Amino acid sequence: MELFEDVAKPLVDDLIHGKNGLLFTYGVTGSGKTYTMTGSAGQGGLLPRSLDMIFNSIGPFQAKRFVFKPDDKNGMEVQNQVDALLERQKRDSQQTVPRTPVTRQRLDPEFADMIRPDEACRADGVDEDSSYSVFVSYIEIYNNYIYDLLEDTPADPLKAKWNSGGTPLRSNTEFIPPQSKILREDQNHNMYVAGCTEVEVKSTDEAFDVFWKGQKKRRIANTQLNRESSRSHSVFVIKLAQAPLDADGDNVLQDKNQVAVSQLCLVDLAGSERTSRTRAEGNRLREAGNINQSLMTLRTCIEVLRENQMCGTNKMVPYRDSKVTHFFKNYFDGEGKVRMVVCVNPKADDYEETLLVMRFAEMTQEVEVARPVDRPICGFTPGRRQRNQAFKDELTRRLEERGGPVDGEIPAALTQLLQSLPPLPPVEISDPSDDQTLPRLIEVLERRHKIRQNVKEEYDKTANMLKARLQEMDGSIMSKENYIHEQRGKLSEKDKLIQDQRVEIERLEKNSKMLEYKIDILQKTTNIYEEDKRTLQHELESREHRLQREVSDKKRMEARMQGMVQDAKHQWEKECERRVNAKQLEMQNKLWVKDEKLKQLKAIVTECKVERPEALTPRPPEKPQRPSREKDRVPAKRSHSPSPVPTGAPVRAHHRRSHSAGNERWVDHKPVTNVDLDTVLQPNLPNAIKVSTPSEKALSKCDKYVLTHQEVASDGEIQTKLIKGEVFKTRGGGQAVQFTDIETLKQENPTAPSRKRRSSETHGAQGDENAEGGWTDVENRCSVAVEMRAGSNLGPGYQHHGYQK
Template sequence: MRPKRVKTPSSSDVEMEPVEVFARIKTVSPTEDTCVDFVDERTVDCKPPPDVVSDKGSRATFTKVFNQGAAQSAVYDEICRPMVKRLLKGKSGLLFNYGVTSSGKTYTMTGSPNQPGFLPRAMEMIFSSIDGHQTKEFRVTSDDRNGFKLLSETDMMTHRLEKRNELVHSRIASRGSTNTVPNYNIDEHYMESLSEGFQYAVFMTYCDIYNESLDDPERGVYGHNITVKEVRSLEDALREYERGLKQRRMAETSLNRTSSRSHAIMSLHVVRIPYDRNTGDVFEDQVEDVTSFASSLHLVDLAGSERQSRTNAAGDRLREAGNINNSLMTLRRCIDILRQNQRTGARGNVPYRSSKITHMFRNFFEILGGVKLVICLNPAASEFNENLDVLNFAEAAQAIVCKREIKEDIEEDFTAREEQAAMARAKKNKRRTIFQPWMVNEEALAHGPPLPCVELFSCDDAEMIPQLIDIIRQRVERREIIGEETDRLTTTFRKKLNHFERENVDALGKLRILEPQVEKIEGENDRLLKDNRRLEKKNRALMEAQRVYELDKKEAEAELQAMNNKLENESKSKRQIEAAAKRKMEDERRKLNMETSRKLREAEENSKNRLNLNEAKMDQLRNILSKNSPRTPVSRVNREVERVERTPVSSARTRNLRKRSVSETRMKEEAGITPGMSVKTPSASNIKENRPPRPGRSQERGRGPTTDHLAHKRRSKSADKWLAHTPKETIDPGTVLQPKVIAKKNVHIPSVGDLKTVDQYLLTHQELGTGNQVKTTLVKGEVYGTRTGGTQVRFTGKEKLTSGTSSEFRRK
């Protein structure tokens, strides 16, 4: 994942290139107060919000400014897509996302499944572009020291075996874990047309700034314990990335962080190796170290840049914030010094080593170039000061110019190399006749026709001897041909034998190398099998336990069901009992109501009868009064009495009031009190039942003049002065019991003057009862002077006497 340290190029090999800075304004609610304004495609304004009194404000110009609502694809196309294109052409790049917490750095870098950011898009672009042009798996591998190497067929096989082993291990370890890959919805299918003749291997690393880093004198800085993993497909890459993110989230959760507090570095490495299109594989003479064919794209999601004072951090969190700030400060210092050096030509020491992040990417500023910075701005008004700070940093970064290495294009000698390889292959094939099939020239090995039957009849047989000589010569020639063919076959055979012996030795050598590995793998395999058996046993035990638990669960469920049924039945019967009780209560209530209304009707009947009786009596009394006092307006009294008596018995209170008003009028009439006199009348009930008035009643109701204030005027009984009011026709009761009062004055018709001289009042009233009975009613009252100078009588008691002959009483 780290940039390699390459030999510093001479000035003719480099060109200068500025750091490109882009700004992206986070999308916020339109109702929110903001402090960042999009001016045009290159300019942004940061102005103080209305509630902040500040003259600071700033306007900055960048390579491009993305306003709120900018689509993820548009931002990718402008910033990251050219970098991926360069990566596929063998050039490295470095992209930083800088901004305060929650300004959209991670949103821009990763995004979400529905709004994918740089990373998923970059991965998609790489894999769709190299489709069909990938090297064999494990053909290229990381040397674990920031470089890459090419493996031979045999090593590739061994490596594959090792990796498979690792894979089995990791699968066993991660058994049961759910490492699902989010389904990024990438709206565009990115595809870059690449030059012919290369095969590609893709690697990736994910780390954060907390990892250790080491300085390698040969190849530069690289992280310790960072796994460089070959990824073969988009899904593979996303899975790896998700694993890294998950680890980061777990770390953050365990530290109880709410925002990213580490610098996340995601690196994509592409190794492009020329290959021979005739064989479909890499060139045989390809050097093992293929680091120079690799290019990297580093996407760095920096932690929030806010100041410590804003984070309210304390303790460990403060130290952590300090570390984050230190690394960002070092980045700023390096950029400031670089800018200073470039401006003045000075050679100030750039403190790359002061933080891991600058140490890691130093080469990009010094040699490789291709640096881009995306500043994320949260336009919320509360972020005004932080945004100013971010803009200052971005402007400083924009002012620096990086050297960029002009890489020799390996495409140039590609065809020539292919031709050379073809020639070498042909030569090799020619030389290697031993690989040709075993060819035996049967004709050459034939002995020729059998010797003819020759018979010599004399030693100078001129006919036969020449024939024989000819045959023998042919035979010699034949023998020579056979000898040559035999020699050829012997030589070929010996060569083949030698070759196979050599191969055998080679194979034995390799076997000796492989044997321990195979043994190791077999051992590992045995161990895994044992593990597997142990786990299977455990699994069986667990399954058995699960079965038992299932049975228990079923029993418990059945029990629960039974209990539920019982409970339901009980509540059903309870509901029935309740309903029955309710019905019974209703019946009882109805009966009671009927009984009450019956009694009420009876009582009403009774009281009606009594009223009728009283009316008759009242008629008699009226007759008496009309006889005695011609001046008394009996007709008015009668009307009053009739009115009151006709009043329905709807309200006891109204009835009482009316009764009281009637009796008051009557008493006044009887007492001869003129309208100018004020008389306080006791309530009818008080008179009838001789009950004292209820305390505080008059105050409560606030009605009529109160007499309580007169109570203190009352004198002792012995000092009472009585006014005895006896109408003319009152007969002397004689021996009948009489009230014990000494009347100051006896009058038939009392006047105001009479009342003023006394403090007690007694009215003797008589009426005829049934037969010859005379009913005498004694009405007592207290006389008070009123505030206004009048006099009032308050009736306090009533006594009734019925007199008649003894025979009448006997009859009764």
């Protein structure tokens, strides 16, 4: 009772006044959520107490059955009295079994008298000029699917059980499993379950009986932690439809826009559980996973709402990740109040899970949901029902004083006449020779016509009697007309004053609305300008940053281009210098060849002069043997005195290195970054294993190792070093190299200043006659040398421009 007074009673009071509400229980499995919602005998839970408060408040103002009718779109329609009466007769005709009185419809005696009379409560401020009707529905969310617990499961006649003799085994047939429902959104953007059964109830007992009918179909199972563990989330929806009475205060106003529909959802969430404790398997394991997933989604949604409200963010709340959160999306968005009851089990085994539940409850206290907007109230004068009731009481009293019918006789007579109307027989004609349907129908219609004539006569009799009584009352009323006329004159003046004031108020309201509209427009315009200003500032800053980056990139590009220009200029200068030097060397070689020819011709002429006179025919001079290639030609050193004609080019014996001519195998390690140079001598390693990176496999097959290394000398030229060594096997089974020698291959420019100076000094010392002979001097001609520093172990041989040397 204390919990109901603090938590559920404000929600029921809002329901009666046209506002929505949501109440759900949350906790670990076995903590008492279902018991908190339903209760026990003598200790009613939140659900029966809420129903009792609703019917205690609106009991005298309930509309008759089928006056309000659901439109299957989460709304209500209003039917007139005739249509409602036909609906009631149709339902009564369909019920073949007589109805049991409401007080004897209890399905479970243990829930009898759940609420004591002293604990009954009612809401204050109930609108007496409205009619109310209560509709209930009961659904469950099982494995993220929605099922209607009040739906009558149809029987499948094709699945009847038969015995071996061909006769049915039992009278009832197999039931078709229920179909899942889907969520839809109505025109007011509220979520509802499409095709859900909504039952109109008129009392607390009838509503609780409907609840218990659906409770019997709810899925429960026995687990290690709970004997009757809920395996689904159940939602009991109480929908209250209310509409104002007409101006006479007798019937419900036939205007769908004036119908206010509010609902209260009582949710019994399934408890979170750990499979390590419940030892669930198969279907129980899948159910536990879906339950924990839906509860985690609920927690995530509330966390995102809390973050959006406290931090001012606009993150999207993941309502659609679970049917539970998707169904209650409108409540979290401000369509009603939300209350949560946290159930805690004091067992020490549930300490960790209970701690998580309490942290979640603490977090939910910081989430605020906007209050629902009050619904507009019809503008009729209040107190219409009381005035009509007072008029009927006064009329009945006067009729009793004058000997007329007492109160209740006319309604009882009319009710008796209406109930005496025979029901219409079936009018379907399946055979052209059918001569029974039409006579039966004619007979029933004649009987109904006679009853109608009786009702009309009774009505005319009562009307005439009432008219006579009214004529008698006219005399007493005439004396009061003058007073009423005077009062009407005063009322007309007051009405005129009130009308003027209303016109002034309407004018002021229009001006206020116009000013508010202008303020809104100005505010929106200001916001747009501010947004454009921020956008332009951001764009300006981005363009400034981009301009700065472009300027810095341009500077870097200019510096890079200048460096590239300097490098290209330096390279071209070196290339031009090299080409000039090569051309000069080529011209010198040509000039030297011409000098040689002249020298040979001079020698021939000199030889012819010194021959003996008795020689009749001079001996032809021996033709000098020219080398095959001018580049391979090595001139001999020329003396200052004339020398005889050379008989052939000097031949230098081949030098053979004993160590490299053996059976040793070499590992030729030459990195891929090396540059091929045009030196006169090139290393040659026959049958060598060439590698670009150190290889243990290659070292295991060879005895010698040579590494080709290049570096830049002090004069800017690239020189190649051959670092040689011997390969030894280590005790650990590996290979080790001991370097023993270094050879250097170097390329020099023959037009260097030091060499030119040496050539000029040599030419100055020899004089004019020997100047020509200086071109044949080997020491002066050979300005390019190969420097080789050999050690104890001579290395590989060399090739001279492609020929073995």
